[in-house]
Amino acid sequence: MPTIAARRSVAFNDAQIDMTHGAGGKASRRLVEGLIVPAFMADAIGEPLTDAARLDVGSAQLAITTDSFVVHPLRFPGGSIGDLAVNGTVNDLAVAGAVPLALVCSLIVEAGTATDILRAEVEAMARASRAAGVAIIGGDTKVVEHGKADSLYITTTGIGRMHPRALLSAARVREGDRILVSGNVGDHGITVILARGDIDLAADLRSDTRAIHPLTAALIDGLGPDLRWMRDPTRGGVATSLNELARDAGLAIVVDEEAVPVRDEVRGACELLGLDPLHIANEGQFLAVVASESADRALAILKQIEGGEAAAIVGRVEATPARTVLAGTSYGSTRVVDMLVGDPLPRIC
């Protein structure tokens, strides 16, 4: 969930909403920055969009994040909408530097949905909540007529307490900083695409949905101010998150394309589908920017934690070309990596 903050003037002149506006890429950003943010914060000049809003209550420094989950199909190898609804919100708190404390959830159910389908997702949420150690403490349920939803949509809101050692902001990113990724890229998006059955392609893949706060907390604990920025590259993938960072920091990100961990199955599916693995959604990974001198230590911290074994240093921050993401290979070729444009992967989370 992006925090709402007004930035430079963005025009939103599209006459109607289409699927690209929900894809997490350029069109989504125009909608949010051109229509929603100006209404909610007409006069504010705030922080760049981040994954959780900050709220101080007395001495408690809180973070709050909300997300709606509309993934189709509801279930796919490795997870389901219930898992995503818990893990996705826990992860938005985690990458904002917060310790997740509790969740609330709201269900929109389509009339005619089998109770067993609903029960399976409520139980998936409960299991994911227990696995993450973050309780679901309240909720709401609405029902709409058959044909006015797609079985089940879930909105979860998470509240967390800011980690006292977390000092995360695109403004703290510096030339020379290193980019880390916590593990293999693209598993979730390709798994969901294949689960739809529209593409005649089989691959032994599972969604990476999981709660990442043990990994992010270890980095915050270990690095303190040398940890500059984190983001979970969901809709729009690694490419979109790094473009947002490049834009917000006014710097260049240079990705070592060969260092990015991508499973062969994901790479193969992407080649067949004409997609870039860097644009594919992830649900259990995060990107981190760390000070150059702490990069090896950050990698060691991640690798020693369960689920961090495939972590890698995948790039560095340069001064120019500002606001740009480049990907290079050892052969010397370099390409510009843009934000996601269009929506090759609708309703991925």
Next chain:
Amino acid sequence: MPTIAARRSVAFNDAQIDMTHGAGGKASRRLVEGLIVPAFMADAIGEPLTDAARLDVGSAQLAITTDSFVVHPLRFPGGSIGDLAVNGTVNDLAVAGAVPLALVCSLIVEAGTATDILRAEVEAMARASRAAGVAIIGGDTKVVEHGKADSLYITTTGIGRMHPRALLSAARVREGDRILVSGNVGDHGITVILARGDIDLAADLRSDTRAIHPLTAALIDGLGPDLRWMRDPTRGGVATSLNELARDAGLAIVVDEEAVPVRDEVRGACELLGLDPLHIANEGQFLAVVASESADRALAILKQIEGGEAAAIVGRVEATPARTVLAGTSYGSTRVVDMLVGDPLPRIC
């Protein structure tokens, strides 16, 4: 939004979800208590369902509430889904005894929706937020295919700080306590029904959607522990909220039917439609239980605040028949007022 807490064992054996499960009455309660609560809190024996969950962070005593809004049509005399999404969540915090601090919102938009429709609702939310003095600090937007939603659904989550003088619980309600209502009953539900245009009936009515926290805060300030319980009677109306109170408190509620403020237009529409005004949803009213000796003072407090002019003392708490709501008239007739059964008013909020 009901807080999740396990209670006595409730069976939910319906094979599929239908509109009654979203109507806020008996079927909703079976779904929540028979399916959702057991999954999320398998072992807990908690407080009765209330409108907001409690969470203590350090010395900050917080309340959190979440609700999805799926009202149809989106706009109606006196308001729109954007107004409801802000006011409804502010009001859930208010009746829980909390001071609303901030909101986050998540939009699910149907592809093909005109941008002007979305813009109007975002602006309605912004206006309602400013009117209530509660900022929207973050959000999320998802888009689903045409035919997979009904233009726009909004989920809002509110966070508040518990008022230090609020001691609200059904367990604190005592025989002899008085029931107050803040104003006219049924305006919202009848307005929305008529706005659908399915019924050949015209009435000069407007939804009562508004933020009620100035009224609830004044009662808390003025009465302290003599204020026992509050609830905003939305889906299922006054009858359902009072039945929940009767059940949770193990007491009887006796309503003086002639004292309940109902506009002639609402009464007339209800008679034509075969509905009970006590079952009609409200979006800007609340019920309060106060100690007998403070009832007149509570009424005076409400009446002196803008929007509280129509407040009334409408009933009292009796010992028997326990767990029952009765309505009586000056003619001496008495009837049992049940929770809403079925769903005469789908998608009312």
